[in-house]
Amino acid sequence: MSEPGPISPYGERRSGRSTVGAGSPPLAFIFSITVTGILANTLVTAPLPDILSHFGQPDTMAGWVTAAATLPGILMAPVIGVLADRFGRRRVLVPCLIIFGIFGVAAAFSPSFPVLLACRFGQGFGSAGLINLAVVLIGDYWDGVQRARLLGFNAAVLTVSVAILPAVGGWLDQWGGWRWAFAPFAFALVTAAAAAILVPDFEPPESPHLLQQIRSSLAVLRQPLVATAIVGGFVLFALIFGLFLTVMPILLEETYRLAPGARGIVFAVPALGSTFAALMLGRTRARLGARYLLIAGFVLLACGFWLIGAAGSLLLVCVGAFVYGLGEGSTIPTIQDLVAGGSPPPQRGAVVALWVGAARAGQTTGPLLAASALGGLTPSAVFLIGAVVATVLFVVQLTSPPRWYDVLGH
Numbered sequence: 318m319s320e321p322g323p324i325s326p327y328g329e330r331r332s333g334r335s336t337v338g339a340g341s342p343p344l345a346f347i348f349s350i351t352v353t354g355i356l357a358n359t360l361v362t363a364p365l366p367d368i369l370s371h372f373g374q375p376d377t378m379a380g381w382v383t384a385a386a387t388l389p390g391i392l393m394a395p396v397i398g399v400l401a402d403r404f405g406r407r408r409v410l411v412p413c414l415i416i417f418g419i420f421g422v423a424a425a426f427s428p429s430f431p432v433l434l435a436c437r438f439g440q441g442f443g444s445a446g447l448i449n450l451a452v453v454l455i456g457d458y459w460d461g462v463q464r465a466r467l468l469g470f471n472a473a474v475l476t477v478s479v480a481i482l483p484a485v486g487g488w489l490d491q492w493g494g495w496r497w498a499f500a501p502f503a504f505a506l507v508t509a510a511a512a513a514i515l516v517p518d519f520e521p522p523e524s525p526h527l528l529q530q531i532r533s534s535l536a537v538l539r540q541p542l543v544a545t546a547i548v549g550g551f552v553l554f555a556l557i558f559g560l561f562l563t564v565m566p567i568l569l570e571e572t573y574r575l576a577p578g579a580r581g582i583v584f585a586v587p588a589l590g591s592t593f594a595a596l597m598l599g600r601t602r603a604r605l606g607a608r609y610l611l612i613a614g615f616v617l618l619a620c621g622f623w624l625i626g627a628a629g630s631l632l633l634v635c636v637g638a639f640v641y642g643l644g645e646g647s648t649i650p651t652i653q654d655l656v657a658g659g660s661p662p663p664q665r666g667a668v669v670a671l672w673v674g675a676a677r678a679g680q681t682t683g684p685l686l687a688a689s690a691l692g693g694l695t696p697s698a699v700f701l702i703g704a705v706v707a708t709v710l711f712v713v714q715l716t717s718p719p720r721w722y723d724v725l726g727h
Contacts, residue, residue, distance in 0.1 A: 398670020
């Protein structure tokens with residue numbers, strides 16, 4: 318039986334088995350949007366100490382450099398999604414890429430720390446629409462297991478980029494100074510030119526009234542499947558950013574006395590598991606279905622967090638990190654698929670963008686909660702609490718009615 322071909326932005330089936338064609342943008346281009354969307358912080362991670370030193374800022378200001386590029390996305394991602402549904406993907410994607418590129422490159426010429434933060438904040442308005450619009454484009458043109466498979470590939474591209482790009486930023490910093498680490502942001506302008514050519518100039522033939530559009534999107538959000546996926550995305554990203562980006566470095570330094578280079582190697586371990594799971598997503602999704610794939614993913618997350626928290630050796634920490642990576646690579650693209658697949662094309666941009674906004678809220682909330690927990694608990698204890706939270710997600714998924722997934726044809 319042949320795989321379904323691409324579908325139009327309205328969900329109309331297009332003939333043919335090719336995964337690229339019949340009006341769909343090339344997959345390599347869609348993946349380039351994802352890579353561009355994560356450049357904002359991955360390139361700046363390694364040069365951060367040099368940036369703070371150049372402007373005479375204390376280490377406590379490092380969080381502001383990171384948060385300045387993510388904060389706008391909490392509110393702007395849903396707005397950009399509504400605009401993409403109302404005026405078409407291309408007419409929103411191209412300006413987002415241009416804004417991202419211009420403010421990103423401008424940050425390299427910042428004469429002062431406040432100007433740097435302002436450029437980063439402006440860049441955040443552009444990045445707010447990138448990763449979600451890449452997911453929306455995949456949801457517009459593919460469905461079923463094929464959509465799940467491509468979202469898995471998209472997640473693998475993101476994971477590999479997260480593992481590689483910090484080293485690129487560090488190398489540019491070491492080679493020519495921290496300002497050169499901002500040079501790759503110009504890549505967004507190239508992607509914008511490609512978007513103007515490759516993304517169809519689609520918009521609804523009859524644009525609904527704005528209030529009607531918002532009401533239609535809210536009706537989609539009331540679907541239990543979509544609502545649970547959005548809440549789950551918030552909790553999941555709070556766990557990831559709280560435990561792995563906040564607690565893990567402290568655990569590795571305080572408990573195992575690892576130097577920064579060795580810590581970087583440990584941080585690459587989850588990327589291996591996540592990339593493997595994401596690349597295998599099409600097969601596992603076809604075999605298990607979305608519901609049971611999420612159940613398995615949350616079990617892997619809980620086991621990974623428990624292994625790290627209860628570990629008595631660095632080897633067990635690495636094993637736990639790999640198991641966690643398998644869970645991450647299984648759950649994130651599957652949740653994205655549930656949101657994209659459970660949303661009708663006219664509301665897909667807004668609903669997927671709201672999921673991204675919830676994820677960004679989790680990225681902001683998780684580190685704050687984890688840091689507060691470290692005030693009275695050991696890093697290992699915080700990971701064990703994370704295992705309990707992941708277990709709760711597993712129970713919620715296990716008890717969810719199978720009929721919720723009828724909208725996906727599963």
